[in-house]
Amino acid sequence: MTTVIFVHGTGIREREYNETFQIIEQKIHAQRPDIKVSRCLWGELGAKFNDNRASVPLENATLALSQGEEDADIILWGQLYRDPLFELRLLSLKPIEAKNPFGEEPGDILQSHVASFTPGLELQAKLQEAEIAEVFEEARETVIRSEPYHQALLTVTESDLSEYYPPIARAILAQAMLISEEQEKFPPVLTDAKLRDQIGELLTLALGEAELGLIGWLLKPLVELALPIGTNYVKGNRLEVTDKYSPVPGDILLYQTRGEKIREFIQQQIAQAEPPVVLIAHSLGGIACVDLLVQQQLSQVELLVTVGSQAPFLYEINALYSLEYGQLLPEHFPEWLNIYDLRDFLSYVGNKIFRDRVQDVPVDSRQPFPRSHGAYWTNAKTWEAIISRLP
Template sequence: MTTVIFIHGTGVRGREYEETFKTIEKKIYAERPDVKIERCLWGDKLGTSLLASGASIPRYDETLALDEEEEEDKEILRWKQLYCDPLYELRLLLLKPGEERSDNPFAESPLDELRSRVDNFTPSDKLQAKLAEAGITEVFGEAREAVIRSNAYNEAWDNVSAESLGEYSNVISRAIAAQAMLICYQQEKYAPVLTNAKLRDQLVELLSLDLAEAELGLGDWALEQIARLALPIGTNYVVGKRGAVTNKISPMPCDILLYQARGGKIRDFIRETIAEAEPPVVLLAHSLGGIACVDLLVEQSLPKVAHLVTVGSQVPFLYEINALCSLEFGQPLPEHFPEWLNIYDLRDFLSYKGSQIFPKVRDELVNSKQPFPRSHSAYWEQDKTWEYIMEILPR
């Protein structure tokens, strides 16, 4: 029986690992129910934490900022803004020049009908099924209420005409979907829709059709404004929230620093998991997990391991800059190193190609259509990811 061992990357702890593990189980068992899938959760035991309760963190006014990608796809840029602020497009509509209306003052207008549907909305059976698939059934009502109670939602109606009904129903639908995703993120509920752009777009389409029963895509004034106005999150916010921001983001870079300094314990943890597994073994490793697996497989011959799969891996880059601890630049992979599949995404800036660095590597590209950093965690919901993995699973 083939055994797949999932080794996670930086910053991952118990609950997030378990949600990802469930996704991996579901994807593999759908085609290969004969495969055994094992955990290798090193983060809970060996990952970093603030051992002195943050005593080293001062308050200061300096920060680093990443330049925005100038040629970023408009749709991805739209969602990059909505992930941070679900009401972003609704606020943009407040800047839209007023449109002349031809409504009959003595009859209910299409706008009144749309608003009534939004305010008294009940999802159709088809949408209910999609909400369940997306993992946001429990928070959908809360998300809709948050949107319709907002000033942005209520004030934007003044700038909307019947002719832009389709556009506005799309804007409202994206706001509700983005709000639901934000609630999930804040509550640490790792719903599939958080990293699955296809599922997200299907959800928005169904919701918009339920709301307006109108053809989608009737203009997109807000999208053009987003492309022009997309503003980075201000430095002052980070300064004022430094403790909370540190708690949120520190596990990722700190796990990397810990591994570079004391990675032996993490590699030993992986090796012990392999030793207990039934061969042949496939190591499925994300991000830092891939670095640890490559270092382990360079240092030791592990005949049980038939294949290594790295996803969103920095190994080729570390090797090229001579920072891979197990192998200096110019040294080849040892003869005992197993077959290696490397999956990357052009929008994941923490993923790299390996085939021009290591002859044994087979590179495969996926496109999550997610902005960075969400793209770094979006591999598990991509059909292409699983096509490539299924091809190499031993039978």
């Protein structure tokens, strides 16, 4: 029986690993039920604070963000992930036209639709699939109670009423995703852009007869507005920022200096598995597996799959632990499949740098960075590349 072992990357929590593992197991068993999928959770060996964060200065700090030239909807979702009310704040800046003192205002009609609609069977099924059905009502209430939402309603006119449904739908959806993250849940919609957009369209249609896509008033200034708003995205308690962002660089630094325990742990999982073995390794996990397979001749490993990996980059700058730049991969090194995403700035290609010993396969998550770095597992192209190569 072939065994697939999932080796995770940096800064992952046990709960997040387990949920990702379940996705991987389901994707493989859907087409290859004969394969055993095994865990390799080395996170306990990763970086941690040994003196209650005594090294962290307590001043406020600002984390500046930059945004590359990406598609407008990807830039938009990059902002909505951080601030679900982003579009509504922009809409609230529109000029307020004179009101009709004798009739119902367009904003009142809009509010009535948003507050009273009931998800149909198709939308409810998608919310269940996305694993945000339980937080959907809370997300809707949060949006319709917000100040940007009520300010945006004041700018609605009869001629553009339908244009407001898509931004409101996206705000509710983004809020549901944010609530899930705050509850330390990791539903598939966080990384599956196709599922996210399907829900957005169904929700838009449920709210009213609407024009899908970005409305004209927002499209032109969106990119310009996204950059300065992102610059001051994180400004607050330094300890909170450190706790959120330190696991990733911390794990990398720890691995580069004392990575032998992590490699030994992976080797133990391989030894306990029934051959032939396939390693599916994400991010830093891919670096560790490359180092291990360069140093050790593990004949039971027939295939290495690296996903969002930095191993080729480290080799090119002569920072890969196991192999100096200019040295060739050893003959015993197994077949190597490397999956990357051009929107994932932590993924690299290896075919040219490792002299045709690597097969690079691109996928497109349609997600902005950094969410693109974790979006491989819900991408059909990822599994098309992997399943066809399993022993």
